[in-house]
Amino acid sequence: MWLVLCDPADRAAGWAYEGLRARGLAPLEQLSPQTLLGSTRTAHRVDRLGARFELSLPDGRVLDSRDVDGVLNRVASAPFGYLPFTTHADAVYAAEELSALLRSLLTCLAPVSVNPPCRYGLCGAWRSTAEWTALAIRAGLPVPPARISSSPDPEPRRPPAGRGDVLVLGEHVFGAPTTEDEEPYVRLARLAELDLLGVDLHCEDGQPAVFAGASPLPDLRPGGDPFLDRLLEHLTALSAGAP
Template sequence: MWLVLCGAGDPAAHWAAAGLRERGLDPVEVVDAGTLTRAVRSAHRIEEKGRGGRQDRADHARTDGEAPGHERASFEVALPGGRGLDSDAVYGVLNRLTHAPVDHLRFATPADTAYAMAEWDALVLSWLQCLAPVTVNRPSALGLSGTFRSPAEWKVLAAAAGLEVSPLRLTDDITHEPPTDREPARTLLVLGDDVYGVPGVDGGHRAGALDGLSSASLRLARSAGADLLGIHLEPDAHAQHFARFAGATLLPDLRIAGAPMLDGLHAYLTRLPARPK
């Protein structure tokens, strides 16, 4: 089984799944976060070093995360509608999850809601860790599909990677509007060791600008620990590589790179090492 995990209303995820099916991956299942948190039954098993038995986390009531020093973890989830997920049967994952929604549940107080959200995030994070070796954009303690970063943190990483950045204004004035006279941002997509570009990053004046950005884009993705990263750029005739960093996302719209992205994603997923059994 191949998995595409996403939030509700993620057309890029469904587009990627359809493209992977066309390229021979079978079966490809799209599972959104709301479906995960509506699981009718789940079992989470962790086998620890130095012990012959297992510790079970069942009925998805809560989790304490992964046990220290564990050798191997697995899960089985029964989804609404009769579908099931078994981590041992998953060959590869495109991970676009951001959170585990609990809007279908009713709680007495906002504090109870926040607690339930944190518990569900912890459980889904632990499930995702089971699949991390075969996952595009592995989870971290600071995000289900990789580390969440503020704009300031992204700019620091981008500058260290060799991309031109603009000064960032930090303000508590919620009425402050960013400038609107800049040209629309273009986007590069990094997947593994490949960079997929959108024509026109440099305004069409310098054909070599895209090539000059590739190395810096790869360095940024690697420093962020991201297999897949979208990098937004603003054309700037005075900047190095004629473009300036305008932001990054772990959930890029894959459709902007078209069929080459689907070909690359298929190749990347099928080259992932098999998950230890």
């Protein structure tokens, strides 16, 4: 089976789910992190053979990670809003435990996931503006002048959802200006260690577009049908390449 893992409010993920269904990808499930963590029964095993899990879905079916062929991972953070604790210390402890469990469950699916979890994010690394700009320069993208302050930016609570002016999926690029070389966008995704990357551009007064940011959680809809066609191919190829 194939999965789209996302927050219930993620409209871009819902659009991708419907598009994949229309293209015949089945069985296909759209699940939220709330469902993964709120299962009435969860069995999570880590041993010398690897890691795997089984959990009961709301309709009574059992989801076994070994039966998953491919995953579009759009999980940005673990859901903590429902935690029924009266003290801040208890809530923080429970949140950390749930986040660790969710990361471990997602790691079980990492070999067949688009944007698997990593040390710095559940669907790819969170990066500051300066870090993304440095990677963009290494990739060969034009960037605006940098402004550096001695005051650190506060850490974001979750990765920002980029506009996705340009989408990169594997070696394929969607939305790049027709006059530009697409290879720098692919290089940026490789440097960021992401299968799927959204790159935001800024244009002003008829000047060439410059790099304005990037996100592992972009809006997918600007890619249209060509993006969905490629996403279908990408997902169905994941299980073939999994160990």
